[in-house]
Amino acid sequence: MIVVTGATGVVGRPLVEFLVGDGADVRAVTRDAGAAKLPDGVEVVEGDPRSPATLAAALEGATGLFLHPRAAGDASAELAALAKERGVARVVALAAVNVEDDPADQPSRYRGDRNKEAEDAAVGSGLEWTSLRAGFFALNTLTMWGGQIGAGDVVHGPYAEATEAPVHERDLAAVAARALLTDDLVGRRPVLTGPRSLSYAEMLAAIGQAIDRPLSFREIPPDAFKAHMMGIGLPEAFADAYLAAIVKSVGRPALVTGEIEKILGRPALTFAEWAADHAGDLRASGG
Numbered sequence: 001m002i003v004v005t006g007a008t009g010v011v012g013r014p015l016v017e018f019l020v021g022d023g024a025d026v027r028a029v030t031r032d033a034g035a036a037k038l039p040d041g042v043e044v045v046e047g048d049p050r051s052p053a054t055l056a057a058a059l060e061g062a063t064g065l066f067l068h069p070r071a072a073g074d075a076s077a078e079l080a081a082l083a084k085e086r087g088v089a090r091v092v093a094l095a096a097v098n099v100e101d102d103p104a105d106q107p108s109r110y111r112g113d114r115n116k117e118a119e120d121a122a123v124g125s126g127l128e129w130t131s132l133r134a135g136f137f138a139l140n141t142l143t144m145w146g147g148q149i150g151a152g153d154v155v156h157g158p159y160a161e162a163t164e165a166p167v168h169e170r171d172l173a174a175v176a177a178r179a180l181l182t183d184d185l186v187g188r189r190p191v192l193t194g195p196r197s198l199s200y201a202e203m204l205a206a207i208g209q210a211i212d213r214p215l216s217f218r219e220i221p222p223d224a225f226k227a228h229m230m231g232i233g234l235p236e237a238f239a240d241a242y243l244a245a246i247v248k249s250v251g252r253p254a255l256v257t258g259e260i261e262k263i264l265g266r267p268a269l270t271f272a273e274w275a276a277d278h279a280g281d282l283r284a285s286g287g
C-alpha cells in the first residue's frame, strides 16, 4: 500500500495512475475527496498533509509514502516521523534541482513551496528514502503563457534566449513510481531534467507547432514583466528571484542530466511530445 500526498496535482495524478497500472494498492490523499476525480480502485483519503495527524490512519499498514512538498508545506518532517511510527518502510520526496541554492534565490519558496524541507525530511526520516530533484516542469509554459496564447499569437516575456530543459510531468511520475516500487533509487537524489536544452523562444515555437499557430516571442523589459507579475498577485520577492534566476541562463545551455533515460531505460519525453499531449489545454487556454 502506497500513500500519495499531492495526489490530485501535476505530478501526483499521473503517479497514482502509474502505481495503479503497476498493480499497487494506493491511498490518495486530498483535502477534498468530493473534487478529487481519482481512478477507480484508488482509496481516496481526505486529509491535509500540513496537519499530519489527519493522515495517521491512512499511514497504518502502508509500505511507502510519496511526500509532496507543496501539499506538506512546513510539516514534512512531522509527516515523515509519523510515517515511521506507523511502520512505513520507504519515503520518496519530490524536491527541486535548486534545493542547495541559497533559499533567497529559490523563487518557489516565496510561494510557500518547501522542497528542501521535503528532501531533508526524507533523508533524515530513518526510512529508506529517495529525493527527486526535479527541474523545470514543461507545464510551467502553460501557466506562464496560456493566457497570452488565448489572446493572440504574440507572447511577451523578458528573455527570449533564456533556457530550460523542460521535463514532462509524466516522466517525473514514472520515476517516482519506480522509486516507490523498486529498490533502484533508494538513498539517491537524482536530478530529473528534460532531454534537451531549449530557449524560451524555442519552447514557444514548439507549442505553436503542436497547436498549428504561428506563435512568436516578443521581448519586453524585465521591469515591465516584473510589474505584470506583481499585477497578477505574485509577491515582489518571487518576481525578483525568478528574473534573477532566468537572466543567468540567457544564451547558456540548461543542465541536461540524462537521469530519466537511465532510470526508466527509455528516452525522456521531449517538449514537443509534452506540447502534443497538452495541445487541447493549450488551445483552450486563456478562454
Ligand SMILES: NC(=O)c1ccc[n+]([C@@H]2O[C@H](COP(=O)([O-])OP(=O)(O)OC[C@H]3O[C@@H](n4cnc5c(N)ncnc54)[C@H](OP(=O)(O)O)[C@@H]3O)[C@@H](O)[C@H]2O)c1
Pocket: 005, 006, 007, 008, 009, 010, 011, 012, 029, 030, 031, 032, 036, 048, 049, 050, 068, 069, 070, 071, 072, 073, 094, 095, 096, 097, 108, 113, 114, 115, 133, 134, 135, 136, 137, 140
Ligand atoms: N514547477 C516547476 O518547474 C518545479 C520544478 C521543481 C520542483 N517543483 C516543486 O514541485 C512542487 C509542485 O508540484 P505539483 O505541480 O505537482 O504541485 P500541485 O499540483 O500544485 O499541488 C499538488 C497538490 O497539493 C495540494 N496542495 C496544493 N496547495 C496546497 C496548500 N497550500 N496546502 C495544502 N495542500 C496543497 C493539492 O491537493 P488537494 O487540493 O487535493 O489537497 C494539489 O493538488 C512544488 O513544491 C514546486 O516548488 C516545481
